[in-house]
Amino acid sequence: MAKKVLIVYAHESSTSFNAAAKDAAVAALTAQGCTVQVSDLYAMKFKAAATTEDITGGVKDAENFCYAKEIKLASEEGKLADDIKKEQEKLKKADLVIFQFPMYWSSVPAIMKGWMDRVLGFAYAQEKRYSEGIFKDKKAMLSFTTDCPESVYSDTGINGDINVTLWPLQNGILNYCGFQVFAPQIFWDPATGSPESRSSMLE
């Protein structure tokens, strides 16, 4: 059966390198017979903040609102906001989730962090995590651009080892939820390279 891929994409410009990377992934995966769906977060005007509005029909305890508890209950009772439900439907079908983004402050842009908080929020469960996590049958991968060269994110570079930088995202969020996390696709500093180096990165 054809593998299903969800690309969660965060860049506002269709002429950006991120857009080109997303398009290259769609083309390559489609050519391999995969079914690819893209969640274009800025185009969707995806709500980034995790709030009481994510629960329809009123929260259980408005005075001492606890997002983790309320989102789990709302998920069990079918009371999640429509935009979360739609993303969860896409996620349910996906074998692989690719996050395509420009690195912001050594992390993901806020709109993508919001997708993680709100769409994956119900999966924050201490009784079901890592190898027992809800998405243990799925794979995930970070694919991102930087404006620093690779040397800056090395163990002797000023920003330190990229694997340490990515640990909260790859381990603390994705693997925590059960995802088997692939090695990241990193496009180092595409703005500074030559047109040829950019094309070969996209290849």
Ligand SMILES: Cc1cc2nc3c(=O)[nH]c(=O)nc-3n(C[C@H](O)[C@H](O)[C@H](O)COP(=O)(O)OP(=O)(O)OC[C@H]3O[C@@H](n4cnc5c(N)ncnc54)[C@H](O)[C@@H]3O)c2cc1C
């Ligand atoms: C708040 C904030 C925090 C940041 N924090 C960090 C950080 O912690 N670490 C870090 O390294 N960076 C950081 N950055 C920088 C950011 O990560 C880069 O600006 C971003 O990754 C560049 O990606 P882009 O897609 O916007 O590149 P673009 O500028 O869109 O593209 C780069 C080049 O690729 C060209 N291009 C586009 N499409 C194609 C194509 N099809 N073929 C060939 N070339 C093409 C473009 O014309 C351009 O010349 C931060 C930026 C902000 C705003």
